Amino acid sequence: DAKTTQPTSMDCAEGRAANLPCNHSTISGNEYVYWYRQIHSQGPQYIIHGLKNNETNEMASLIITEDRKSSTLILPHATLRDTAVYYCIVATIGQNFVFGPGTRLSVLP
Amino acid sequence: NAGVTQTPKFRVLKTGQSMTLLCAQDMNHEYMYWYRQDPGMGLRLIHYSVGEGTTAKGEVPDGYNVSRLKKQNFLLGLESAAPSQTSVYFCASSFWTGSSEQYFGPGTRLTVT
Numbered sequence: 431d432a433k434t435t436q437p438t439s440m441d442c443a444e445g446r447a448a449n450l451p452c453n454h455s456t457i458s459g460n461e462y463v464y465w466y467r468q469i470h471s472q473g474p475q476y477i478i479h480g481l482k483n484n485e486t487n488e489m490a491s492l493i494i495t496e497d498r499k500s501s502t503l504i505l506p507h508a509t510l511r512d513t514a515v516y517y518c519i520v521a522t523i524g525q526n527f528v529f530g531p532g533t534r535l536s537v538l539p
Numbered sequence: 540n541a542g543v544t545q546t547p548k549f550r551v552l553k554t555g556q557s558m559t560l561l562c563a564q565d566m567n568h569e570y571m572y573w574y575r576q577d578p579g580m581g582l583r584l585i586h587y588s589v590g591e592g593t594t595a596k597g598e599v600p601d602g603y604n605v606s607r608l609k610k611q612n613f614l615l616g617l618e619s620a621a622p623s624q625t626s627v628y629f630c631a632s633s634f635w636t637g638s639s640e641q642y643f644g645p646g647t648r649l650t651v652t
Contacts (some may be wrong), residue, residue: 471646472645473645473646474643475643476640476641476642524570526587526597528598531580531581532581
Protein backbone atom coordinates (compact mmCIF):
# COMPACT_ATOMS: atom_id res chain seq x y z
CA ASP A 431 0.00 0.00 0.00
CA ALA A 432 1.13 3.53 -0.76
CA LYS A 433 2.46 5.37 2.27
CA THR A 434 1.15 8.70 1.04
CA THR A 435 -2.18 10.44 0.63
CA GLN A 436 -2.78 13.01 -2.09
CA PRO A 437 -5.87 14.81 -3.38
CA THR A 438 -7.36 13.17 -6.43
CA SER A 439 -7.33 16.29 -8.56
CA MET A 440 -6.51 19.99 -8.51
CA ASP A 441 -6.86 22.95 -10.85
CA CYS A 442 -4.46 25.84 -11.23
CA ALA A 443 -4.57 28.97 -13.38
CA GLU A 444 -1.78 29.34 -15.90
CA GLY A 445 1.01 31.55 -14.57
CA ARG A 446 0.05 31.03 -10.95
CA ALA A 447 1.84 28.84 -8.44
CA ALA A 448 0.59 25.27 -8.15
CA ASN A 449 0.80 23.87 -4.63
CA LEU A 450 0.39 20.11 -4.45
CA PRO A 451 0.05 18.63 -0.95
CA CYS A 452 1.06 15.19 0.21
CA ASN A 453 0.42 13.55 3.55
CA HIS A 454 2.92 10.97 4.79
CA SER A 455 2.18 10.79 8.49
CA THR A 456 3.90 7.40 8.99
CA ILE A 457 7.19 8.40 7.38
CA SER A 458 10.28 7.03 9.11
CA GLY A 459 13.51 8.89 9.78
CA ASN A 460 15.47 7.47 6.87
CA GLU A 461 12.74 7.80 4.23
CA TYR A 462 13.03 10.40 1.53
CA VAL A 463 10.11 12.18 -0.11
CA TYR A 464 10.20 11.92 -3.91
CA TRP A 465 7.99 13.66 -6.45
CA TYR A 466 7.41 12.43 -9.97
CA ARG A 467 4.97 13.46 -12.66
CA GLN A 468 3.46 11.65 -15.60
CA ILE A 469 2.33 13.61 -18.62
CA HIS A 470 -0.36 11.93 -20.71
CA SER A 471 0.75 8.29 -20.30
CA GLN A 472 4.43 9.02 -20.93
CA GLY A 473 6.97 7.50 -18.57
CA PRO A 474 7.05 9.18 -15.15
CA GLN A 475 9.53 12.03 -14.85
CA TYR A 476 11.57 12.74 -11.73
CA ILE A 477 10.96 16.21 -10.29
CA ILE A 478 12.61 16.56 -6.91
CA HIS A 479 13.29 14.77 -3.65
CA GLY A 480 14.21 15.66 -0.08
CA LEU A 481 14.83 14.22 3.35
CA LYS A 482 14.01 16.99 5.82
CA ASN A 483 15.25 20.28 4.39
CA ASN A 484 13.37 22.26 1.80
CA GLU A 485 14.71 21.74 -1.69
CA THR A 486 14.58 23.74 -4.89
CA ASN A 487 15.65 22.98 -8.42
CA GLU A 488 14.89 24.34 -11.86
CA MET A 489 11.53 22.60 -11.97
CA ALA A 490 10.04 22.99 -8.53
CA SER A 491 10.38 23.53 -4.80
CA LEU A 492 9.71 20.96 -2.12
CA ILE A 493 8.58 22.12 1.30
CA ILE A 494 8.67 19.46 4.05
CA THR A 495 7.08 20.24 7.41
CA GLU A 496 9.28 20.16 10.47
CA ASP A 497 7.66 16.94 11.73
CA ARG A 498 8.04 15.49 8.18
CA LYS A 499 4.46 14.24 8.20
CA SER A 500 3.51 16.23 5.14
CA SER A 501 5.05 18.06 2.23
CA THR A 502 4.09 20.41 -0.58
CA LEU A 503 5.40 20.48 -4.13
CA ILE A 504 5.37 23.98 -5.56
CA LEU A 505 5.47 24.75 -9.27
CA PRO A 506 6.12 28.50 -9.12
CA HIS A 507 4.64 29.54 -12.47
CA ALA A 508 2.47 26.76 -13.83
CA THR A 509 2.14 26.41 -17.60
CA LEU A 510 -0.22 24.30 -19.68
CA ARG A 511 2.62 21.80 -20.14
CA ASP A 512 2.58 21.15 -16.38
CA THR A 513 -0.79 19.42 -16.72
CA ALA A 514 -0.02 15.91 -15.51
CA VAL A 515 -0.50 13.37 -12.75
CA TYR A 516 1.84 14.10 -9.84
CA TYR A 517 3.01 11.29 -7.58
CA CYS A 518 4.38 11.69 -4.07
CA ILE A 519 6.45 8.71 -2.88
CA VAL A 520 8.30 7.99 0.34
CA ALA A 521 11.12 5.45 0.33
CA THR A 522 14.52 4.77 1.80
CA ILE A 523 17.63 4.67 -0.37
CA GLY A 524 17.45 1.63 -2.60
CA GLN A 525 13.88 0.76 -1.54
CA ASN A 526 11.33 0.02 -4.22
CA PHE A 527 8.89 2.81 -4.97
CA VAL A 528 5.16 2.39 -4.37
CA PHE A 529 3.11 4.59 -6.68
CA GLY A 530 -0.35 5.58 -5.54
CA PRO A 531 -2.97 7.12 -7.85
CA GLY A 532 -1.39 10.59 -7.52
CA THR A 533 -2.95 14.02 -8.05
CA ARG A 534 -4.22 14.99 -11.46
CA LEU A 535 -3.22 18.65 -11.92
CA SER A 536 -5.02 20.60 -14.60
CA VAL A 537 -3.50 23.95 -15.53
CA LEU A 538 -6.22 26.12 -16.99
CA PRO A 539 -5.66 28.97 -19.48
CA ASN B 540 22.84 9.50 -24.35
CA ALA B 541 19.45 7.89 -25.02
CA GLY B 542 18.57 7.22 -21.36
CA VAL B 543 16.07 4.37 -21.03
CA THR B 544 14.63 2.87 -24.20
CA GLN B 545 11.94 0.23 -24.62
CA THR B 546 11.15 -2.11 -27.51
CA PRO B 547 8.52 -2.44 -28.92
CA LYS B 548 6.31 0.62 -28.38
CA PHE B 549 3.07 -1.21 -29.18
CA ARG B 550 2.08 -4.85 -29.46
CA VAL B 551 -1.10 -6.87 -29.85
CA LEU B 552 -1.06 -10.50 -28.75
CA LYS B 553 -3.61 -13.27 -28.81
CA THR B 554 -4.30 -15.14 -25.61
CA GLY B 555 -1.66 -17.80 -25.06
CA GLN B 556 1.01 -16.21 -27.21
CA SER B 557 4.38 -15.29 -25.77
CA MET B 558 6.58 -12.25 -26.15
CA THR B 559 9.58 -10.46 -24.69
CA LEU B 560 9.82 -6.77 -23.92
CA LEU B 561 13.29 -5.27 -24.03
CA CYS B 562 14.55 -2.44 -21.85
CA ALA B 563 17.95 -0.85 -22.40
CA GLN B 564 19.75 1.91 -20.49
CA ASP B 565 23.03 3.65 -21.25
CA MET B 566 23.56 5.34 -17.87
CA ASN B 567 25.51 2.49 -16.27
CA HIS B 568 22.77 2.06 -13.67
CA GLU B 569 22.87 -0.95 -11.38
CA TYR B 570 19.14 -1.13 -10.60
CA MET B 571 16.46 -1.80 -13.20
CA TYR B 572 12.69 -2.21 -12.82
CA TRP B 573 9.61 -3.30 -14.71
CA TYR B 574 6.24 -1.73 -13.84
CA ARG B 575 2.78 -2.05 -15.27
CA GLN B 576 0.13 0.64 -15.30
CA ASP B 577 -3.55 -0.08 -15.79
CA PRO B 578 -6.00 2.68 -16.77
CA GLY B 579 -6.50 5.29 -14.06
CA MET B 580 -4.08 3.63 -11.67
CA GLY B 581 -0.58 4.18 -10.43
CA LEU B 582 2.36 2.03 -11.41
CA ARG B 583 2.82 -1.41 -9.88
CA LEU B 584 6.20 -3.09 -9.66
CA ILE B 585 6.44 -6.45 -11.46
CA HIS B 586 10.10 -7.44 -11.08
CA TYR B 587 13.34 -5.65 -10.45
CA SER B 588 17.07 -6.25 -10.58
CA VAL B 589 19.82 -4.90 -8.33
CA GLY B 590 22.61 -5.86 -10.70
CA GLU B 591 23.70 -7.99 -13.61
CA GLY B 592 22.60 -11.58 -13.18
CA THR B 593 20.14 -10.83 -10.36
CA THR B 594 16.36 -10.54 -10.36
CA ALA B 595 13.69 -10.26 -7.68
CA LYS B 596 9.89 -10.23 -7.48
CA GLY B 597 7.93 -7.07 -7.01
CA GLU B 598 4.30 -6.53 -6.11
CA VAL B 599 2.67 -8.31 -9.10
CA PRO B 600 5.12 -10.89 -10.52
CA ASP B 601 2.73 -13.69 -11.51
CA GLY B 602 2.65 -14.48 -15.22
CA TYR B 603 5.96 -12.71 -15.93
CA ASN B 604 9.60 -13.69 -16.02
CA VAL B 605 12.67 -11.49 -16.29
CA SER B 606 16.35 -11.77 -17.08
CA ARG B 607 19.33 -9.44 -16.62
CA LEU B 608 22.15 -11.08 -18.55
CA LYS B 609 23.82 -7.76 -19.32
CA LYS B 610 23.97 -4.73 -17.05
CA GLN B 611 22.42 -2.46 -19.63
CA ASN B 612 19.48 -4.71 -20.55
CA PHE B 613 16.45 -5.98 -18.62
CA LEU B 614 14.03 -8.30 -20.38
CA LEU B 615 10.41 -8.95 -19.40
CA GLY B 616 8.82 -12.12 -20.73
CA LEU B 617 5.22 -13.21 -20.97
CA GLU B 618 5.13 -16.97 -21.55
CA SER B 619 1.38 -17.32 -22.10
CA ALA B 620 -0.34 -13.96 -22.43
CA ALA B 621 -3.73 -13.38 -20.84
CA PRO B 622 -6.23 -10.51 -21.34
CA SER B 623 -5.51 -9.42 -17.74
CA GLN B 624 -1.99 -8.54 -18.88
CA THR B 625 -3.31 -5.83 -21.17
CA SER B 626 -1.53 -2.78 -19.80
CA VAL B 627 1.18 -0.21 -20.37
CA TYR B 628 4.58 -1.47 -19.29
CA PHE B 629 7.30 0.89 -18.09
CA CYS B 630 10.93 0.13 -17.50
CA ALA B 631 13.09 2.23 -15.19
CA SER B 632 16.66 2.32 -13.94
CA SER B 633 18.56 3.93 -11.09
CA PHE B 634 21.96 4.08 -9.44
CA TRP B 635 22.44 1.75 -6.49
CA THR B 636 23.74 4.54 -4.31
CA GLY B 637 22.89 8.18 -3.75
CA SER B 638 19.31 9.33 -3.78
CA SER B 639 18.27 6.58 -6.20
CA GLU B 640 15.83 8.57 -8.33
CA GLN B 641 14.48 6.38 -11.09
CA TYR B 642 14.60 7.20 -14.79
CA PHE B 643 11.75 5.83 -16.86
CA GLY B 644 11.40 4.67 -20.43
CA PRO B 645 8.55 5.76 -22.73
CA GLY B 646 6.47 2.63 -22.17
CA THR B 647 5.15 -0.32 -24.17
CA ARG B 648 1.41 -0.53 -24.78
CA LEU B 649 0.37 -4.20 -24.83
CA THR B 650 -3.07 -5.47 -25.74
CA VAL B 651 -3.97 -9.13 -25.28
CA THR B 652 -7.13 -10.23 -27.10
